[in-house]
Amino acid sequence: MPKNEITFNDEQLLRYSRQIMLPHFGVEGQQQLQDAHVVIIGIGGLGSPAALYLAASGVGSLTLVDFDNVDNSNLQRQIIHNTGNIGDNKAASAKKTLLAINPETTINCIDKKLTLEELNSIISGASCVIDATDNFAARFLINRACVKQHVALVSAAAIQYQGQICVFDLRLENSACYACLYAEEQADNSQENTSCSENGILAPVVGVLGSMQALEAIKLICNIGETLQNRLFIFDALALQWRTIKLNKDPKCQVCSLR
Numbered sequence: 001m002p003k004n005e006i007t008f009n010d011e012q013l014l015r016y017s018r019q020i021m022l023p024h025f026g027v028e029g030q031q032q033l034q035d036a037h038v039v040i041i042g043i044g045g046l047g048s049p050a051a052l053y054l055a056a057s058g059v060g061s062l063t064l065v066d067f068d069n070v071d072n073s074n075l076q077r078q079i080i081h082n083t084g085n086i087g088d089n090k091a092a093s094a095k096k097t098l099l100a101i102n103p104e105t106t107i108n109c110i111d112k113k114l115t116l117e118e119l120n121s122i123i124s125g126a127s128c129v130i131d132a133t134d135n136f137a138a139r140f141l142i143n144r145a146c147v148k149q150h151v152a153l154v155s156a157a158a159i160q161y162q163g164q165i166c167v168f169d170l171r172l173e174n175s176a177c178y179a180c181l182y183a184e185e186q187a188d189n190s191q192e193n194t195s196c197s198e199n200g201i202l203a204p205v206v207g208v209l210g211s212m213q214a215l216e217a218i219k220l221i222c223n224i225g226e227t228l229q230n231r232l233f234i235f236d237a238l239a240l241q242w243r244t245i246k247l248n249k250d251p252k253c254q255v256c257s258l259r
């Protein structure tokens with residue numbers, strides 16, 4: 001379709017009016033969201049707010065990936081699911097909530113653990129990927145697929161009272177990747193369990209980080225502002241402080257230096 005052509009009806013213009021009126025956003029920004037496809041992997045504490053904000057904002061197409069089912073112990077922080085969804089697949093449960101908020105969103109659910117080959121195929125051509133998983137093995141797999149497909153990756157993690165978020169805009173040749181930050185073999189050897197189920201998590205901590213993932217995804221899609229590209233933001237919820245660490249592409253990285 002020709003650029004700048006308005007495809008929204010009056011109802012949609014009203015729904016998104018508070019975004020459309022923003023400087024640097026406008027109908028063009030809304031159209032970019034409408035045309036976007038975001039893949040969210042992990043529909044838990046981080047994926048819940050990320051998916052809610054992206055669907056409500058008007059992202060046209062979402063792919064939700066989660067093989068897990070909703071458990072009673074998830075509901076304290078995984079706010080896209082409700083008590084009636086206990087036992088349901090998380091992607092399917094999330095789809096119901098999202099369609100209730102924004103029925104015009106196209107939502108594709110995947111309820112299984114993906115191989116690298118399957119990930120490559122799913123994220124190919126996506127506007128960006130949100131990694132909202134809770135383990136190193138999944139993060140490395142997602143990173144490898146994003147590097148291969150040149151798709152921007154918004155990665156976050158949270159545990160107890162702290163979290164972190166970074167953006168790897170792998171559309172750019174000079175972008176670092178997740179494996180530049182953490183060596184894959186280091187994580188393989190680590191016996192440390194970093195999951196929330198083992199260590200606990202304060203609910204709004206994942207709320208903050210997951211919302212920021214949605215924010216960064218929107219900025220990437222609409223090309224506004226400055227993203228966390230090649231920067232790691234570390235959040236200390238108890239002190240309410242943020243630290244930023246600059247990331248550089250590792251020229252010897254076993255993942256992105258070979259692409």
Ligand SMILES: [Zn+2]
Pocket residue numbers: 176177178179180181249250253254255256257
């Ligand atoms: Zn790398």
